[in-house]
Amino acid sequence: MTKKSIYSKLYPLFYPKSIAVIGASEKPGSLGRAIMRNLLNIKFPGKIYPINIKGEKCFGLPMYRSILDVKDTIDLAVILVPASVVPKIMEDCSKKGVKTAIIISAGFSEVGEDGKKLEEEVHRIAQKGNVRVLGPNCLGIYNPRSKVDLIFNPPDRQQKPGPGDIAFLSQSGAFGAAILDFMAEEEIGISSFVSYGNAMDITESTLLQYFSEDPETSVITMYIEGIKNGRIFSEVAREVVTKKPIVVLKAGRTEAGAKAAKSHTGSLAGSDTIYDGVFRQLGIIRANSMLDLFTKAKALAYQPPAKGNRIAIVTNGGGVGVMAADAIELEGMQVASLTDSTINQLKNVLPPHASPYNPIDIIGDADYLRYKNATEIALRDPNVDALIILIIPQSPALDHKKLVEELVSVIKSQRKPVTVAIPGGKISKILSLEFEKHRIPTYKTPEDAVMAMKALVTYGTYLQKRQQHEN
Amino acid sequence: MTKKSIYSKLYPLFYPKSIAVIGASEKPGSLGRAIMRNLLNIKFPGKIYPINIKGEKCFGLPMYRSILDVKDTIDLAVILVPASVVPKIMEDCSKKGVKTAIIISAGFSEVGEDGKKLEEEVHRIAQKGNVRVLGPNCLGIYNPRSKVDLIFNPPDRQQKPGPGDIAFLSQSGAFGAAILDFMAEEEIGISSFVSYGNAMDITESTLLQYFSEDPETSVITMYIEGIKNGRIFSEVAREVVTKKPIVVLKAGRTEAGAKAAKSHTGSLAGSDTIYDGVFRQLGIIRANSMLDLFTKAKALAYQPPAKGNRIAIVTNGGGVGVMAADAIELEGMQVASLTDSTINQLKNVLPPHASPYNPIDIIGDADYLRYKNATEIALRDPNVDALIILIIPQSPALDHKKLVEELVSVIKSQRKPVTVAIPGGKISKILSLEFEKHRIPTYKTPEDAVMAMKALVTYGTYLQKRQQHEN
Numbered sequence: 001m002t003k004k005s006i007y008s009k010l011y012p013l014f015y016p017k018s019i020a021v022i023g024a025s026e027k028p029g030s031l032g033r034a035i036m037r038n039l040l041n042i043k044f045p046g047k048i049y050p051i052n053i054k055g056e057k058c059f060g061l062p063m064y065r066s067i068l069d070v071k072d073t074i075d076l077a078v079i080l081v082p083a084s085v086v087p088k089i090m091e092d093c094s095k096k097g098v099k100t101a102i103i104i105s106a107g108f109s110e111v112g113e114d115g116k117k118l119e120e121e122v123h124r125i126a127q128k129g130n131v132r133v134l135g136p137n138c139l140g141i142y143n144p145r146s147k148v149d150l151i152f153n154p155p156d157r158q159q160k161p162g163p164g165d166i167a168f169l170s171q172s173g174a175f176g177a178a179i180l181d182f183m184a185e186e187e188i189g190i191s192s193f194v195s196y197g198n199a200m201d202i203t204e205s206t207l208l209q210y211f212s213e214d215p216e217t218s219v220i221t222m223y224i225e226g227i228k229n230g231r232i233f234s235e236v237a238r239e240v241v242t243k244k245p246i247v248v249l250k251a252g253r254t255e256a257g258a259k260a261a262k263s264h265t266g267s268l269a270g271s272d273t274i275y276d277g278v279f280r281q282l283g284i285i286r287a288n289s290m291l292d293l294f295t296k297a298k299a300l301a302y303q304p305p306a307k308g309n310r311i312a313i314v315t316n317g318g319g320v321g322v323m324a325a326d327a328i329e330l331e332g333m334q335v336a337s338l339t340d341s342t343i344n345q346l347k348n349v350l351p352p353h354a355s356p357y358n359p360i361d362i363i364g365d366a367d368y369l370r371y372k373n374a375t376e377i378a379l380r381d382p383n384v385d386a387l388i389i390l391i392i393p394q395s396p397a398l399d400h401k402k403l404v405e406e407l408v409s410v411i412k413s414q415r416k417p418v419t420v421a422i423p424g425g426k427i428s429k430i431l432s433l434e435f436e437k438h439r440i441p442t443y444k445t446p447e448d449a450v451m452a453m454k455a456l457v458t459y460g461t462y463l464q465k466r467q468q469h470e471n
Numbered sequence: 472m473t474k475k476s477i478y479s480k481l482y483p484l485f486y487p488k489s490i491a492v493i494g495a496s497e498k499p500g501s502l503g504r505a506i507m508r509n510l511l512n513i514k515f516p517g518k519i520y521p522i523n524i525k526g527e528k529c530f531g532l533p534m535y536r537s538i539l540d541v542k543d544t545i546d547l548a549v550i551l552v553p554a555s556v557v558p559k560i561m562e563d564c565s566k567k568g569v570k571t572a573i574i575i576s577a578g579f580s581e582v583g584e585d586g587k588k589l590e591e592e593v594h595r596i597a598q599k600g601n602v603r604v605l606g607p608n609c610l611g612i613y614n615p616r617s618k619v620d621l622i623f624n625p626p627d628r629q630q631k632p633g634p635g636d637i638a639f640l641s642q643s644g645a646f647g648a649a650i651l652d653f654m655a656e657e658e659i660g661i662s663s664f665v666s667y668g669n670a671m672d673i674t675e676s677t678l679l680q681y682f683s684e685d686p687e688t689s690v691i692t693m694y695i696e697g698i699k700n701g702r703i704f705s706e707v708a709r710e711v712v713t714k715k716p717i718v719v720l721k722a723g724r725t726e727a728g729a730k731a732a733k734s735h736t737g738s739l740a741g742s743d744t745i746y747d748g749v750f751r752q753l754g755i756i757r758a759n760s761m762l763d764l765f766t767k768a769k770a771l772a773y774q775p776p777a778k779g780n781r782i783a784i785v786t787n788g789g790g791v792g793v794m795a796a797d798a799i800e801l802e803g804m805q806v807a808s809l810t811d812s813t814i815n816q817l818k819n820v821l822p823p824h825a826s827p828y829n830p831i832d833i834i835g836d837a838d839y840l841r842y843k844n845a846t847e848i849a850l851r852d853p854n855v856d857a858l859i860i861l862i863i864p865q866s867p868a869l870d871h872k873k874l875v876e877e878l879v880s881v882i883k884s885q886r887k888p889v890t891v892a893i894p895g896g897k898i899s900k901i902l903s904l905e906f907e908k909h910r911i912p913t914y915k916t917p918e919d920a921v922m923a924m925k926a927l928v929t930y931g932t933y934l935q936k937r938q939q940h941e942n
Contacts, residue, residue, distance in 0.1 A: 034867075111824060153865040157898040172790030174835050174863045178894035181865055182915070185896025225793055251790065256806035257797035263826045264789030289918040290794065290894065318735030319643030319722060322696055323761065326728035335727035353582060355734045364645050392645045394624040394652055396505075423649035423761065425656025427628040444653070447760040 006206060007213035009132055013100040013202075014192055014214075015146040016075035017046045020067050020098070022089055023080030024050030024058045031080050031104070034152035042149045047072055067092050074098045077131075078140065078150060083107030083118055086136070090122050094129020101126065102150065103136035109198050110137050110266055123200050138197025139173035142180060144190060145216060151193070153177055164189015165218040166297050167211045169196060169204055171225050171265055179223075179290070187433060188298060191217040203228040205236045212240040219301040221293055222248045226267025234282060241283040242466060245300040245459050249287040250275055283462035285455050292451055295443060299452035302439035303417035305460030308385035310336035311453060312378040313359035315390035316366040316398075320423060320446045321359035324388055327450035333457055335359070342381040349373040364395055368403040375410050379418075386456065388449050389420045393427050400431055408438045417456045421449035477677060478684035480603055484571040484673075485663055485685075486617040487546035488517045491538050491569070493560055494551030495521030495529045502551050502575070505623035513620045518543055538563050545569045548602075549611065549621060554578030554589055557607070561593050565600020572597065573621065574607035580669050581608050581737055594671050609668025610644035613651060615661060616687060622664070624648055635660015636689040637768050638682045640667060640675055642696050642736055650694075650761070658904060659769060662688040674699040676707045683711040690772040692764055693719045697738025705753060712754040713937060716771040716930050720758040721746055754933035756926050763922055766914060770923035773910040774888035776931030779856035781807035782924060783849040784830035786861035787837040787869075791894060791917045792830035795859055798921035804928055806830070813852040820844040835866055839874040846881050850889075857927065859920050860891045864898050871902055879909045888927045892920035 019039065025032030032052070036059055039048055049070050050058035057063055064070055067077060067089075077098045079089055083105050093101055108119040119136065126133045134140065140150035144163045151158060161183040168183075170176035173195040180193055191214060194207055204224060211217045220240070227233045237246060252261030253272040261267045279286050285300070287293035311328050313335070315321040325335050338346075338358050346356035350370065355361040360378060362370045371389070378387055389407065393400065411418045420435055420442040422428045432442035443449045490510065496503030503523065507530055510519055520541050521529035528534055535541055538548060538560075548569045550560055554576050564572055579590040590607065597604045605611065611621035615634045622629060632654040639654075641647035644666040651664055662685060665678055675695060682688045691711070698704045708717060723732030724743040732738045750757050756771070758764035782799050784806070786792040796806050809817075809829050817827035821841065826832040831849060833841045842860070849858055860878065864871065882889045891906055891913040893899045903913035914920045 152867075154867050157867075157871075158865045159896050159898075170790075172788065174788035174866070175790035175894070177865045178788070178791075178863050178899075181895035181898065183896075185900075223790065225790070251793040251797055253797045254800035256800045257793050260789075260793040260796040260806075260830050260832075263828065263830075264793055264832065289798075290791075290916045291918075317643065317645035317649070318731075319641075319646035319694060319696070320649075320761075322722040322728050322731040322735055325731040326722055326724045327760075329725035329727045335731075357734065359731050359734075361731075361735065392649050394629045394648045395645070396623075396625050396628075400628075423646070424652035425630050425654075427630075427652065428649075429656075445761045447762075 006209045010100065010202070010206070010210045012075035013132065013134060014141065014143050014148065016148060018049065018072050018075050019044065019046060020049040020051050020070060020074045020077045021080070022051040022067060022077055024052050024063065026058055031152060035078060035080065035150055038149045038152055042147045044147045049074070067096050067098065070096070075100065077101040079103045080105060083115065087118070087121050087125060090125040090131070093131050094125055098131050100132045100134070102134040102138070102140045104138060104140055104150065106137040108136045119198065119200050126201060133201040134194070135197040136200060139176060139195035142193040151177055151180060159184035161188060161190045163191070165191050165216060166221055166301050167191045167214065167217040167219070168193045168221045169207050170194070170223045171196065172223055173197065175223060183294065186294070187436065188294060199228050205229065205233045208236050208240050208246070212243050218244060219297050220244055220246045221297045222246065223293070224248060224250055225252045225261040225265045226270065234278065237282045237284055242463070245285060247285045247287055247293055247296050247300065247455065248279065249290065249293045283459070283466065285458055295448050295452050296455035298441040299419055299455050300459060302441045303419070303456055304415060305463055306386040306417050306453070306457045307460055307464070309333040309457045309461070310383055310385045312336045312338070312381065312384040312387045313390065314362060314371065314374045314378055314387065315359055316362055316364055316395060317390060317392040318361050320390045320392065320421065321361055324390060324446035324450055325359055327447045331450060331454045333454065336381070336384045338381055339383055342377055345377045346374060349377070364392070365397045366395070367397050368399050368406050371403055372406040372410055375407060379410065379414050379416055384416070386417045386453055388453055389418060390446055390449070391420065391422045391431070393422050393424055393431050404431070404434045408435070408440065411440060412438070417453070419443070419449040419452045421446045477680045481571065481673070481677070481681045483546035484603065484605060485612065485614050485619065487619060489520065489543050489546050490515065490517060490619070491520040491522050491541060491545045491548045492551070493522040493538060493548055495523050495534065497529055502623060506549060506551065506621055509620045509623055513618045515618045520545070538567050538569065546571065548572040550574045551576060554586065558589070558592050558596060561596040561602070564602050565596055569602050571603045571605070573605040573609070573611045575609060575611055575621065577608040579607045579671070590669065590671050597672060604672040605665070606668040607671060610647060610666035613664040622648055622651060630655035632659060632661045634662070636662050636687060637692055637772050638662045638685070638688040638690070639664045639692045640678050641665070641694045642667065642675070643694060644668065646694060654765065657765070658907065659765060670699050676700065676704045679707050679711050679717070683714050689715060690768050691715055691717045692768045693717065694764070695719060695721055696723045696732035696736045697741065705749065708753045708755055713934070716756060718756045718758055718764055718767050718771065718926065719750065720761065720764045754930070754937065756929055766919050766923050767926035769912040770890055770926050771930060773912045774890070774927055775886060776934055777857040777888050777924070777928045778931055778935070780804040780928045780932070781854055781856045783807045783809070783852065783855040783858045784861065785833060785842065785845045785849055785858065786830055787833055787835055787866060788861060788863040789832050791861045791863065791892065792832055795861060795917035795921055796830055798918045802921060802925045804925065807852070807855045809852055810854055813848055816848045817845060820848070835863070836868045837866070838868050839870050839877050842874055843877040843881055846878060850881065850885050850887055855887065857888045857924055859924055860889060861917055861920070862891065862893045862902070864893050864895055864902050875902070875905045879906070879911065882911060883909070888924070890914070890920040890923045892917045
């Protein structure tokens, strides 16, 4: 199946005009109730058809005994009924010509041999009816634009991010929900969240193809424990990565982790050294931890890739400058050697005790103009591929509003990537959000700003090599 | 000088009954005004004597032309006047019998040869008069208990932490201020913050000795770029570390970082491999980054050291369990092999699809009782030295209030250390603070909970070796 047809095949999954909720209910504590309320609360703009053999109404909507009783075409069937009933339900979906389905129910291949057989049976029925299926044993989808929201945790303990351009695919459901909550709090926008569970039909590779064509997505992030089919994944990723960066958090890296992964998702985690090599070869950016995944994704979404690894640092705090220099070297990048012309220009605009070398230490009493000047000069240096700006925001000398205005204008007027670190508490968060409004990725620590830059350097270097290779 | 006498000598610096502010002023934008307002706003309970040759009153307090005009004894003189005047001021302080002084003013050894001579002159005068001096070129002290607060950043951009038992010594002033802001936001309490600048008289070693005797301090954290006198530091640290853990963030680890450190504090950063070896030998815990410093400090402050490195994991999310297992192994610890008896006990209290092996996956629908049972059983296992609890808090099945109550009671009834990770956003923070009220260190990611545990294992193992060696 071609990429284009995968995009149009899966489009109704992410942008359905009609949803049938099979197993809908008003019963307190039931999954059917939670999903119905989600769709009503978020004001899903399409048609909702609750299906249940019991009951006549569900939250004021007419209830259908079977999906075959619905007159309308169905873009998406959400299936919540017990595993044993799913084959029968899938028969109905096939008959009805449902375009896509999500099986949220558990009790399939993840529970052993019998479950595996049941899953295979459901798969056969779906294939026969040409229904593309997400799951089983998954949380499903959250898409803030189409308002498909199947994440059924109570709203007082589950925040969800607003629209953005990072897609997140998760092999683990619960972890995905925690990540959505985290993204909302950090105000990182999302294009779609997908928990794909056992990946019976739609796999991580299918989803990669979909998101490579999705105009709302600019970066694809993934949490995986194992890969369904390595050869297909490699082929797909190799193509997708030239269009959009892919950042992967691969768990099960160690012997202990791999054992845990096998017990969790049944994944054969495989040798981490092999994964590392394959990811590098495919140009996939690897995240080291849960936080690192979004540190890197934010940078890749907001900034252009770097053309080289020579990094300049502008800072009003000497200590954080030292920490950033350490992290740059530890991550295999270079603290750029500034040209003599740059050093002279910096000397002209900086006070005597500032340092015009790299890290450019504009010292504690720096105001917004000194930041502007140093940033402008550093970014013009031909020896500089990218810039990290460090701001100790507690300083009384800084007019925060003007600082954001001036730095944003300098950064936007050129093409080298920039990441920012603003250490601290409340004031740090407030100022960070101001920069991020302008898509300048901002972090709490110098180390995170460096890890973010590393992603831009890795991706940029990969793209250049690939281009050379293909010319 | 013995440790005891250092403690009593420096006591007036941290708990002064009277402070003279030399260079006090009402002039807008002046440092003298900022420091006076700080002491008045925080309601410093002792006497404040503003000293300035100009003016008769300062914020309603009588102004003195010289410290020699004050009748009272002076525990602490805070010196804000320009560098060139400091020798004269120090003469007065010596004559007056001032016990301790903080020279906040810059313009000494950090600016070159002339400044170095000036610093030496001031040092001679202070020694002659038996005045112990912090600085010059520093931010001074913040102590929430004695209400000595010299951190003069505007209150709307500088939060400060409440009383706690972590001391923080910083060679960098600006970074220290950012860290205070960070600690306040994270609700991590502090015993004292000290920015010691050029360390002319009171060095990091003097401060280590003071805090080893300070009853309010249980963990000592440090940000350093270089050490004043390696031999003395080693001697002191070797003794202090048997009483209280020391966590050090040493910057200038790489060639680029060392160059930056030399330009920042004039420190010769030295070979990182040597530092690493020395720290290990001295039982000093090393932090890898700004956040890691407090990740580790919190654990060491709140929990007992571990007796070994065999770690159990209890989780309601499979994915985070895999990540924790990976991190444990990557950090050189062991995912504990549970005894058969433990596995059987777990099987008795867990549902069929849960995993009674380690990571103990009590699965997504776990309620507080399942957490309690699993935690209790895991902690009783003789093969388990310590426990990491992972909680996906978005789950509708968890009664958060009861969860905290029950887990706190289980953890407090035994002596193995526990760290917790609660991934997510707002709900994660709320629940974390509940655990931390009971001194159970709680983090946002499985990786951080593991890094925290690593500190407890490293410290515990060191103490055991040291004890064996000394018996």
